[in-house]
Amino acid sequence: MENTKAYRHELVIITGMSGAGKTVAVQSFEDLGYYCVDNLPPELVTTFLALMRNTDKKIPRIAIVMDLRGREFFASLIDALDALAKDHDVIPKIVFLDADDDVLVRRYKESRRSHPLAPLGLPLEGIKQERQMLSEVKGRAKVVLNTSKMKPRELRERIALEFSHTTTTTFSINVMSFGFKNGMPIDADLVFDVRFLKNPYYEEALRHKTGLQTEVSSYVLATEESQILIHKLTDLFQFLIPQYKAEGKSQLVIAFGCTGGQHRSVTFAEYFGKALSHTEQTAITHRDIKQSMEKDQD
Secondary structure, three states: OOOOOOEEEEEEEEOOOOOOOHHHHHHHHHHHHHHEEEEOOOOOOOOOOHHHOOOOOOOOOEEEEHHHHHHHHOOOHHHHHHHHHHOOOOOEEEEEEEEOOHHHHHHHHHOOEEEEOEEEOOOOHHHHHEEEEEEEHHHHOOOOEEOOOOOOHHHHHHHHHHOOOOOOOEEEEEEEEEEEEHOOOOOOOOOEEEEOOOOOOOOOOOOOOOOOOOHHHHHOOHHHHHHHHHHHHHHHHHHHHHHHHHHOOOOEEEEEOOOOOOHHHHHHHHHHHHHHOOEEEEEEEOOOOOHHHHHHHH
């Protein structure tokens, strides 16, 4: 009998907090050519994959949304994930969408919808319960995206960066700058505090500029401390990145923080974003640069 299974299915499971952007995410996967199914009960995953195998049309890339709209089935998700891990014809990858509690509460208020776990109560009660229920699933995720400060377009770009390639073993690095005064980025894997470096803010000619401009970046990188830090971080990244790849991680977020997220952190994010791009698929994000500039103009 001829073997019709000439390829492996790449299966992306989209899950996470209600209100964190799963609708935008599944639309993004659809745009990338994935066969998408919204709100599939975990207990039906095996049956669904069997149907995919038996179809005459090859469907190598599949994305499935599983969330609390099917909460009566959600308890079986862990069992379904365990079964998928043993299926040699499937390459499963979990994408977990998250957001800060206050952001989720605001989104529920703006949409005038109730949380599925607290239909008659406060949204925050449902959010806390949901976060606890999803803690193990989040721990298994290969990709965790916090959408608190993302616009839908930015989320689509991040998903495209991760999944728009033909190979299923892609590894990408997002190098981020941020300001500590605006809070730590909770989706960062590595955080480096560069506030000990000489601050361009105290130079009148540089105060209203950013690390994207040569005058500022040259000022920051000219010090001996900056050059020592670059040398030590380069050595650290050369050691760490292969270890993350070997562990199976597909995304690494490296964050540099200074006080306002405008000068020193931007300079270092730009430097290492470009340096790492020679060997890795790399994106650069400046979380607070616009916010810092707007405050300076007030």
